[in-house]
Amino acid sequence: MRYFFFSIIxxxxxxxxxxxxxxxxxxxxxxxxxxxxxxxxxxxAGSGTYPTFIGSANTSAVVEVVANKALHVYDYDVGGRxxxxxxxxxxxxxxxxxxxxxxxFVTNYTDPSGVGVILQEIQVNIGxxxxxxxxxxxxxxxxxFQGPGPTTYVYPVDxxxxxxxxxxxxxxxxxxxxxxxxxxxxLAYTYDYSIPRRAAVTVYSVEGGRxxxxxxxxxxxxxxxxxxxxxxxxxxxxxxxVDDFFxxxxxxxxxxxxxxxxxxxxxxxxxRNNDTKTYACKLIISPLTAPVIASFYVRNSTYTSTSIKIKxxxxxxxxSEVLLGGGSYTYMYLNITAPLTASLPITFNLxxxxxxxxSDGVTVHxxxxxxxx
Amino acid sequence: MKAERKLIxxxxxxxxxxxxxxxxxxxxxxxxxxxPTQPPIIFSKGKNAGGQDLYGNTIGVxxxxxxxxxxxxxxxTYQTNYYRNITVIKNQDSxxxxxxIRVTDAFTDTKITNAKLRIYNSGRSIDIWVYLTSTGDTPxxxxxxxxxxxxxxxxxxxxTISEAGGSPNSKPSLDDNSASxxxxxxxxxxxxxx
Numbered sequence: 180m181r182y183f184f185f186s187i188i189x190x191x192x193x194x195x196x197x198x199x200x201x202x203x204x205x206x207x208x209x210x211x212x213x214x215x216x217x218x219x220x221x222x223x224a225g226s227g228t229y230p231t232f233i234g235s236a237n238t239s240a241v242v243e244v245v246a247n248k249a250l251h252v253y254d255y256d257v258g259g260r261x262x263x264x265x266x267x268x269x270x271x272x273x274x275x276x277x278x279x280x281x282x283x284f285v286t287n288y289t290d291p292s293g294v295g296v297i298l299q300e301i302q303v304n305i306g307x308x309x310x311x312x313x314x315x316x317x318x319x320x321x322x323x324f325q326g327p328g329p330t331t332y333v334y335p336v337d338x339x340x341x342x343x344x345x346x347x348x349x350x351x352x353x354x355x356x357x358x359x360x361x362x363x364x365x366l367a368y369t370y371d372y373s374i375p376r377r378a379a380v381t382v383y384s385v386e387g388g389r390x391x392x393x394x395x396x397x398x399x400x401x402x403x404x405x406x407x408x409x410x411x412x413x414x415x416x417x418x419x420x421v422d423d424f425f426x427x428x429x430x431x432x433x434x435x436x437x438x439x440x441x442x443x444x445x446x447x448x449x450x451r452n453n454d455t456k457t458y459a460c461k462l463i464i465s466p467l468t469a470p471v472i473a474s475f476y477v478r479n480s481t482y483t484s485t486s487i488k489i490k491x492x493x494x495x496x497x498x499s500e501v502l503l504g505g506g507s508y509t510y511m512y513l514n515i516t517a518p519l520t521a522s523l524p525i526t527f528n529l530x531x532x533x534x535x536x537x538s539d540g541v542t543v544h545x546x547x548x549x550x551x552x
Numbered sequence: 553m554k555a556e557r558k559l560i561x562x563x564x565x566x567x568x569x570x571x572x573x574x575x576x577x578x579x580x581x582x583x584x585x586x587x588p589t590q591p592p593i594i595f596s597k598g599k600n601a602g603g604q605d606l607y608g609n610t611i612g613v614x615x616x617x618x619x620x621x622x623x624x625x626x627x628x629t630y631q632t633n634y635y636r637n638i639t640v641i642k643n644q645d646s647x648x649x650x651x652x653i654r655v656t657d658a659f660t661d662t663k664i665t666n667a668k669l670r671i672y673n674s675g676r677s678i679d680i681w682v683y684l685t686s687t688g689d690t691p692x693x694x695x696x697x698x699x700x701x702x703x704x705x706x707x708x709x710x711x712t713i714s715e716a717g718g719s720p721n722s723k724p725s726l727d728d729n730s731a732s733x734x735x736x737x738x739x740x741x742x743x744x745x746x
Contacts, residue, residue, distance in 0.1 A: 203738070205745045207654075208595070210733040212669070212684060213625040214659075214711060216724040217607045220629065236718035238630040453720075454607055540600030540611050544632040 220454035221503065221533050223545065226446040226510075238545045242447050244515065246523055246552040248417045249282075249401035249441035250425070251516065252388055254296075257289070257395055259432015263425035264386040269408045271380040273353040277301070279385045280361075281403040284341035284443050285316050286474075286514070290394040293317060298398070299344045302383040303327065305356070305374055309383065312358045312370075314344055324360045326370040334360070334367050339476075339483055340512070341399070341443035350380060382408065384427070392432070399441055399516075420519055440521060440552065444474075444514040448547065450531060455505040460533040462487055462511065462547075463497040469525045471551070473515040477501050479508075487529075502536060515551050523552025592645035593699070593737050594619035598637040598706060606633075613638050622735075630715040630724055632666070639707040641671070641699065641735070648698035650741040653682045653690045657732035660685075663724060666712035667731065671696065673705050684731045695741040 222237035232241040254261050271277055283298045290296070300313040310327035316338070317323065324332040336342060345361035358370040374380070387400060403415040403424050415424035417438045422428075428436060452458055462475050464487050474486040476498050484498040503509045517525060527549040534542040601613035605627040612625030626635050643649055651671075659667045667684040678697070682690040690696075699705060713724045736745045 203743045203746075204740070205736055205738045206591075206593070208593070208620050208622065208735040208737075210622045210653075210735055211624070212667075212709065212731045212733070213612075213623070214664070214726060214729040215609070215625055215627050216713065216726060216729070217609065217627045217629050218723045219631075219720055220606050222720045234630075234715045234718075236630045236715035236724075237720035238715045238718075456604075456608060535604040535606070538600065538604045539636055540603035540638070541605055541626070541628075542634045542636070543606070543629060544634070546631065 218453070220456070221450050221452050221458060221460070221543070221545075223531075224449040224451055224508075226449055228445050229447055231448065239547070240448055240545075241548045241550070244442055244447065244513065244549060244551045246440040246515075246517070247401070247442060248420060248438050248519070249399050249443075250417050250422050250436055251439045251441065252398040252400060252436045254389070254395050254432075254434040256392075256432035256434050257291075258392050259430070259434040260388070260390055260392045261428070261430035261434035261436060262386055262388040262390055263400070263422075263428045263436050264384055264388075265405075265425050266384045266427045267382050267405075267407070268384075269382045271303070271348065271350050271382055271408055273350050275408045276347060276349040276406065277382045277408050278345060278347035278406045279403075280343065280345035280405070281387075282341050282401045282443065283344050283387070284399045284514075285338070286397050286399075288316070288318055288394070288396045290318060290396075292391075292393040294389065294391040294393050295323070296389045296394060296396050296398060297387055298322065299346055300386050301346050301348055302386070303348060303356075304379075304381040304383050306378040312346055312348060314346065314360060322362075324368050324370075326358055327356070327372060328370075330370070332360075332368045334362065336362055339444060339478075343402075348382060353377075356380065386425075388428075399443065401441070401443070438519065440515075440517040440519060440523070442513065442515050442551070444512050446510045447513045447549065448511040448531075450503065450509045450511070450533075452503045452505055452507055452509075457505060457536040458503045458533040459500040459536045460503050460509055460531065461498045461500045463530045463532055463544075464489070464493055465528040465530075466493055467527060468492050469517075470521045471515060471517045471525050473513065473527070473551075475511070475513050475527075475529065478510045478512065479503060489527075503533065511547075513549060517551070521552075524550045525552060526550050590644075591618055591620050592643060592647070593649060593735075594642050594644060595622045596640045596642055598639045600636060601638050611635060611638055624709065626709060626711065628711040628713060628724075630713050630718050632710065632712045635709040635711075637706050637708065641705040641707065643699045643701060643703050646701045647739060648700045649737045649739055650695035650697040651699060651735065651737045652695055652745060654734040654736055654745070655682065655684055655687045655690075655731065656734060657730070658685050658687050659728055659731050661726045661728040663714050663716075663726060664711065664728075665714050666710065668710050669733075670708040670710065671705050672708075673699075673703065678705060682733075684733070689736075689745070693744075695738070697741065699737075
């Protein structure tokens with residue numbers, strides 16, 4: 180009986196203790212959130228490059244990118260080579276002119292041995308000896324105009340975008356040979372050479388790529404236009420999906436050429452800072468799986484961001500930031516490649532993200548949809 | 553005579569009943585003693601409180617004298633505006649506490665397509681969104697935590713305003729621009745908060 184009594188007392192104490200441990204004590208703190216909206220300090224504007232639909236407050240955009248076709252010359256093999264070539268074999272007599280022109284863009288360039296890649300070249304035989312007049316690229320923001328002699332002229336140019344390249348060979352007099360290099364339809368440099376008056380001059384071929392095997396790159400070529408010594412124009416835009424121009428090309432290893440859906444790096448959208456303060460801005464892309472190689476980046480007047488990189492899926496998901504000063508613009512670029520077997524359109528969901536410079540207190544996200552194809 | 557006896561008997565019964573129902577009041581002494589303590593949980597300003605907001609404005613974060621009430625004022629524009637680390641919830645006790653957020657007055661303007669408050673700790677083992685577009689408790693049937701002794705949690709806010717009908721030259725027009733919440737905490741996580 181005594182044991183039973185103490186047991187009851189113990190259980191009651193334990194129950195009271197549990198009650199006190201779990202006693203319902205609740206404290207309430209008030210919190211208020213107020214929104215005081217402002218007009219958008221940064222707004223979108225169309226670039227004029229592609230059809231663009233901008234939201235009513237200029238804070239969203241849908242861009243429809245036309246999927247043109249171009250020739251993709253690729254060398255992914257430091258032991259392989261590719262040369263896209265067309266044999267011409269035309270005699271250049273006194274007063275004659277021959278020119279070759281195409282749009283070129285080189286990217287993913289790796290060249291540990293410094294052998295360069297030829298963006299455009301004409302082989303000219305003078306008195307039976309071959310000479311090459313070329314536009315070389317060795318990396319960085321310059322190209323090299325190689326004349327028939329040992330001299331080379333370095334020409335600074337922004338290589339983050341495509342350029343219209345043109346080499347014109349003319350024979351203004353029987354004993355004069357002139358090589359003119361044009362970039363984006365402007366004369367960039369001219370070589371003048373004395374040649375024997377009776378020398379036979381033959382335009383033998385036009386080409387791009389590199390015979391040397393020790394580099395790797397992607398070279399895109401489009402809108403080829405060749406003027407023969409008789410003034411006949413031969414053009415190729417690859418829109419039929421076939422390369423009918425570089426018919427004498429050759430390659431070895433993991434290298435070659437193929438016609439692809441392609442858009443050269445172009446501005447697809449602008450953003451304007453309507454504020455007096457400086458903002459830092461960048462692009463972010465949502466996950467994507469598609470048979471596509473693409474890059475997106477941002478530029479201001481002096482600086483180019485790193486790129487979003489996509490190769491079948493997103494490799495690098497956002498750009499670095501560039502500054503957007505008060506009243507200034509930033510420019511958004513894209514560069515997209517897809518095989519002709521790809522199902523178009525391919526949709527890219529991006530966000531334009533900006534923040535007050537020197538602060539990460541607030542970031543603003545504007546949606547951008549890019550439809551390719 | 554017989555009737556008189558009956559009457560006396562009835563009166564006696566009535567008197568007895570009145571005695572039985574007499575108002576009897578018993579008083580036991582109960583003492584409620586308040587022993588106030590300093591608040592174990594307080595708000596403090598986050599890294600970006602008072603920092604730069606859009607168009608030269610300031611991210612407004614103010615607290616009551618005892619840091620037990622909080623007012624946040626931000627200046628969003630169209631689309632998604634993310635405010636990072638604007639408020640800190642700090643446990644200055646040696647004991648752990650459990651939390652929930654009760655939205656008592658939500659944003660009701662349909663132009664505010666998303667409004668949410670994010671609470672997280674430094675290791676992100678605590679990371680929860682509180683939606684400010686509907687009333688109710690978050691978590692609805694449990695507690696957030698524990699917030700351990702001397703630990704801090706951080707608060708972000710994400711506001712999305714539709715640009716439909718908007719203009720690049722004017723601010724978004726909102727019919728309802730405020731939300732009211734309660735931060736509720738307790739040393740236990742067994743019972744629901746009333």
